[in-house]
Amino acid sequence: MNCxxxxxxxxxxxxxxxxxxxxxxxxxxxxxxxxxELRNLDDGVREAFAVPxxxxxxxxxxxxxxxxxxxxxxxxxxxxxxxxxxxxxxxxGSLLVILPDSGSSIENQITSHVGFEERIAREIESYLxxxxxxxxxxxxxxxxxxxxxxxxxxxxxxxxxxxxAHLVMREDAGDFTVILMPFGVEEARPFSIDxxxxxxxxxxxxxIAVLSERVQSTDRMQHLSDRVLASLRATGD
Amino acid sequence: MNPGPNDMPxxxxxxxxxxxxxxxxxxxxxxWLSGSQQVAEDLVQETFMRAWRFLDSLESDAAxxxxxxxxxxxxxxxxxxxxxxEYSDVEMETLPAEHEEFDARPEVLALRHAxxxxxxxxxxxxxxxxxxGYSLEEIANMFDLPRNTVATRLHRARQxxxxxxxxxxxxxxxxxx
Numbered sequence: 214m215n216c217x218x219x220x221x222x223x224x225x226x227x228x229x230x231x232x233x234x235x236x237x238x239x240x241x242x243x244x245x246x247x248x249x250e251l252r253n254l255d256d257g258v259r260e261a262f263a264v265p266x267x268x269x270x271x272x273x274x275x276x277x278x279x280x281x282x283x284x285x286x287x288x289x290x291x292x293x294x295x296x297x298x299x300x301x302x303x304x305x306g307s308l309l310v311i312l313p314d315s316g317s318s319i320e321n322q323i324t325s326h327v328g329f330e331e332r333i334a335r336e337i338e339s340y341l342x343x344x345x346x347x348x349x350x351x352x353x354x355x356x357x358x359x360x361x362x363x364x365x366x367x368x369x370x371x372x373x374x375x376x377x378a379h380l381v382m383r384e385d386a387g388d389f390t391v392i393l394m395p396f397g398v399e400e401a402r403p404f405s406i407d408x409x410x411x412x413x414x415x416x417x418x419x420x421i422a423v424l425s426e427r428v429q430s431t432d433r434m435q436h437l438s439d440r441v442l443a444s445l446r447a448t449g450d
Numbered sequence: 451m452n453p454g455p456n457d458m459p460x461x462x463x464x465x466x467x468x469x470x471x472x473x474x475x476x477x478x479x480x481x482w483l484s485g486s487q488q489v490a491e492d493l494v495q496e497t498f499m500r501a502w503r504f505l506d507s508l509e510s511d512a513a514x515x516x517x518x519x520x521x522x523x524x525x526x527x528x529x530x531x532x533x534x535x536e537y538s539d540v541e542m543e544t545l546p547a548e549h550e551e552f553d554a555r556p557e558v559l560a561l562r563h564a565x566x567x568x569x570x571x572x573x574x575x576x577x578x579x580x581x582x583g584y585s586l587e588e589i590a591n592m593f594d595l596p597r598n599t600v601a602t603r604l605h606r607a608r609q610x611x612x613x614x615x616x617x618x619x620x621x622x623x624x625x626x627x
Binding site for chain 1: 482502
């Protein structure tokens with residue numbers, strides 16, 4: 214082995230070692246020095262690559278995962294899940310025919326559903342990408358190009374036996390909850406139920422309810438509802 | 451038939467282990483891919499969400515690190531696809547350096563600047579080898595490149611860093627691409 218071969222090998226991998234490399238290293242002072250320089254360079258690179266990791270990164274990843282569906286829904290389980298879902302839908306459909314209407318209003322069902330999300334969302338510092346929000350809407354069956362950029366939480370949930378998009382949005386005054394429903398709402402109305410103030414109204418895709426656990430006027434909720442819908446119209450509804 | 455996550459004692463426990471073991475590494479790697487702390491965290495989040503969805507495709511936890519690293523590289527590539535930019539056309543030197551307050555010793559800053567000036571195709575294998583101790587073969591598999599190509603890239607990366615740190619023109623790094 215000559216100096217060129219030794220240096221070429223060490224430049225590609227300073228940790229590489231074999232009998233030929235070792236023999237040359239023992240015989241050649243300048244290549245030993247070259248190898249030391251490379252090790253120092255790698256030590257420096259190691260220091261330069263070091264970047265402080267944000268506090269609670271693991272907790273934020275696990276928080277987001279806790280809202281996600283169970284894994285493995287994609288591939289080989291998909292067919293059987295679809296079969297199982299069809300059977301569940303069929304059974305639920307039968308029950309809905311048999312059971313009398315509970316009489317619970319949609320706003321009652323919404324306020325029963327929401328609870329911990331706004332509180333958990335306070336720990337989230339970054340907004341969700343618009344694409345992720347859109348994927349929740351798509352999964353819910355809401356056909357609307359909604360460019361919402363201030364969403365910190367988005368999840369497909371079930372209310373009144375139907376899928377809804379459950380969002381938590383952020384503004385300077387604090388977080389508020391938005392429920393987008395692919396089914397119609399008869400008339401616009403404010404509501405105050407169990408400490409939640411909100412407003413519900415019909416949209417082109419179904420309905421929207423905006424509510425907050427903080428003390429808010431229902432006018433304020435209507436204003437927020439209009440603001441969300443304006444972003445919908447602005448994107449070509 | 452391989453066991454799916456639902457056949458395992460606890461998919462959540464398995465996922466928690468992956469997050470605790472690899473999130474710091476993935477964050478650092480993402481930072482050096484993107485040049486942004488915010489983008490780095492987004493990439494880590496997206497990587498773990500995808501990993502969670504396809505956890506049953508990870509057959510052995512021994513392969514977890516390479517698997518997660520590959521997912522993160524693909525997520526980063528998607529980011530560029532969304533922006534309609536060619537990945538190889540964007541180098542970190544053109545991106546703003548954020549939060550350089552960490553370890554501001556002059557020699558570290560100089561090396562960090564030199565690293566940022568390296569094209570990604572040279573910087574990435576160097577990061578994987580120096581920080582994580584991946585072998586040439588492992589990096590070649592991860593990048594789907596011949597071993598000799600990876601060896602050449604590492605060779606050139608070190609040669610140029612050495613050259614720059616010895617006081618030569620940092621602009622010469624651009625000649626690498």
